Amino acid sequence: MQQAERITESEVDIEKKKQELYSEIDALGIKSDSRINKLKKFLADRKIWHLEEMDYPLRNSYEQYLRGQIRSQIVSFYLKIYDTVKQQHIYQQMQTLNGKRIYEWKYQNKIYFLKYYPEKKIAETFETSYKTNLLVWDFTQNCSEVLKKQIFYTLSRIIANTSMSKAYRNVRLKSLKLLYDSCVQLNITDVGLLEMEQVETILKNFPETSQRSILGECRRDAFMQQEQIQWEANVWYLERLHLGKHRIDESKSLISISFMEVKEIQNREILQAYMKYELGITGQAVSTIVRRFVCIRNFIELLEQEKILAIHATVVEVKKYADGLRERGIQAKGFNERIFGIGHFYKFMEVKQYITRMPFRIEYFQQKEVVVHHDRSVEETVYMEILKKLYLFPERLRCMFLHLWCLGLRASEVCTLKGNAYYQQGEDYWIQVYQVKMKNYKRIPIPQALYRIMKVYLKKHEIQPEEFIFKNSRGGACLYGTFRTQMIEACRENKIANGEYLFQSHDYRHTVATMFYDSHVSLQSIRDYLGHTYEEMTRQYIDYMSQRIAKANDEFFEMQGSSLASWLKKEEKDGK
Known part of the structure; x- marks a missing residue:
């Protein structure tokens, strides 16, 4: 009798839960038909008593359940009711504080179905024109949690961009899915630490060149989202470094600094430490720092080709590099900039005790710079x-x-x-x-x-x-x-x-400077107008100077008493 009583109580409880579930579904205001009834029966049979428990894995189970009972041609119509019930429940819950907490879009180790995105306006954009595999994102895979969070962050940014067309967003999602799958296959733990060879392998998986930009986007997102700057990342994005705007030329497209070209880990770590110092301490213009960085990186790449670490370089390697610059016809100014940059890097290593002393003297290699004026005024x-x-x-x-x-x-x-x-x-x-x-x-x-x-x-x-x-x-x-x-x-x-x-x-700066000078504006005034610090620089902008000197010379000697003959006569008269 006790066993019979427990069974009876259990059946009563189950029936009560069924009625509560059915009432919860009916409260959504969805027109009742055979599809709703079948969904109710499925949920009750699976002991799903709350709509919060409906998720994508359960949707898959429901699809298999339907295929065993109805024609395959109409399965999608029944699945649509499943999605509608879940969506309406989410939108209803999002009106409450507890519901917002439950359905907040944040990373979790679960499978995400984009049709269940908590914001209705965005979720509705996935109703048509998308293949199911692009809407399903499995973050339960056996791979790095860091990687999954990075992919999730980029995914969130793409789907939240409502200004993006459906076609373009479709391409972006497909590209990100390919990147995710490739990283899982290659056992990548962090897209910010990708090596050059890994990047090349991943990009081979992209059938279209236009899809490859997703790698850079994801790497940038990964660098930008870190609470602490990821100094060990192989690509730095300047926006994350919070550099003063006075140091950045916003008309240039420089957005990142890549260390991937440096293969040896020790070389890369030293170069990253050097750039951290340059960007954080020196206060120089970013364009100046990056120009010097590229010279140093190129030199390190040459060392690595000879299997020489930067700390082991000698004057012989520097001389070989300098000879290469001369063979390429690099002018004195550019040559000296490159040598000075390498010298600056090695001085940093000496101060930081990576090396005991600099392996060469800059003065030995510096070339004499001869200023050559180029007439660039526009006709x-x-x-x-x-x-x-x-x-x-x-x-x-x-x-x-x-x-x-x-x-x-x-x-x-x-x-x-x-x-x-x-x-x-x-x-x-x-x-x-x-x-x-x-x-x-x-x-x-x-x-x-x-x-x-x-x-x-x-x-x-x-x-x-x-x-x-x-x-x-x-x-x-x-x-x-x-x-x-x-x-x-x-x-x-x-x-x-x-x-x-x-x-x-830049030819128009020469043109304006030359026109001012022709109009007898003082050199100091032209200097201030152009914004130069020194008059020597301003003189480089005044064109046809040699012609002016020759003309002034001719005019001087054409004056009475200024010719060479008159000076000779004067000397004879004076007995000289």
């Missing part, structure tokens, strides 16, 4: 033709070109101008420019016409004071490479100089 016929046809150029290029032609700004300065750059004082008009190269601001007068043109442009495009005027696709500063490419194409399309003119932005 008047060329820039006048551009001005006449400027209305045919895109609006943005028109405005950017005027800053070069009128003011002689550096291209990096034009690309990084902000909405608060222009102002008026009395009857004068001014521009405030941040000089990336000099790491300071300069203020110079500008023509009234340019001021008015830019005020109209700012108003038309609703550019705020702290916004970049000429933006790239991501809202940052226009990249110099993009600007130059577009200008070259515009000049070609409009047949400037019969289509043979090759646009060089």
Whole structure:
């Protein structure tokens, strides 16, 4: 009798739980039909008493259950009801604090089904045009937890980007899935520590070149998400290092520093320690540091080809490197920069006691630099033709070109101008420019016409004071490479100089400096206008100087009493 009583109580409990489950489903407001009834029976048979317990593995079990009972052609219709019930339950629970905690999108060691994403707007984008295998992400696999978290982070970023088209997101998901599978097969523990050979092996698994960028994206995400900077990573992303903006030229596309080319672990660790010092302590412009870094890395690569560690290099290896630079025809300035960079690296190793003393003296290798002036001013016929046809150029290029032609700004300065750059004082008009190269601001007068043109442009495009005027696709500063490419194409399309003119932005600094000098503006004033520190640099921007000296010399000796003959006569008269 006691056994019969327990069974009876159990049946009562089960029936009560069934009714609670059915009530929970009915409360979702989904129209009841045979599909709902079959789902209810399946859940009750499996003793699933709460909708929170519905997940993707259970969905798979339900699919197998259906295939044993109904035609395969209509299985998808029944599965859709399963998904709808789960989705409606999630959206309902997301209205409560406890529900938000339960369904918060965060990494867990489980299988994720993207149709069950907690935000309805995003989840609905996966209802059509996606293969099931791209919607299922298995983070229960037997592989590194670090790797799984990195893949999850990139996955989260992709699906949260609502501005991405379905087709493009489909490509991104497919690429990430390939990357995940490849890393699992190769037993990769951390994408940030990938070696060059591993990268090459992974990329072979991508059938399309366009898919390969996902590796860089995932590696960047992995570096950016770390609570502490991952200094041992083989690629550093500058954005994560929180460098002062005054040290970064935002018109350049430099976003990362790669150590993968250095194969020997000891060499790489020393080079990483050196770059940590350079970026964190020196305060130099990032472009200067990276240029020196590339020279050092190239030297280390040559050492590794000879199977020599950086700490074991001698003057013989440095001399061999220097001879190679001479054979390549590297000019004295570039040659000295490379030798100085290597010397700087070895001085660092000496101070940090990686080596006892430097293996060579920089002075032994340095070459004498002979300053050679190159006349680069743009011919008047060329820039006048551009001005006449400027209305045919895109609006943005028109405005950017005027800053070069009128003011002689550096291209990096034009690309990084902000909405608060222009102002008026009395009857004068001014521009405030941040000089990336000099790491300071300069203020110079500008023509009234340019001021008015830019005020109209700012108003038309609703550019705020702290916004970049000429933006790239991501809202940052226009990249110099993009600007130059577009200008070259515009000049070609409009047949400037019969289509043979090759646009060089820096030529217009020479042009402005030369025009000022021809107008008898003092060298000191030209120096301040261009933003130079020394007059010697300004002289390099004033073209045709040798012709001017020759002309002045001719004019001097043509003057009465200044000719060579008159001086000889004077000497004879004086008895000399």
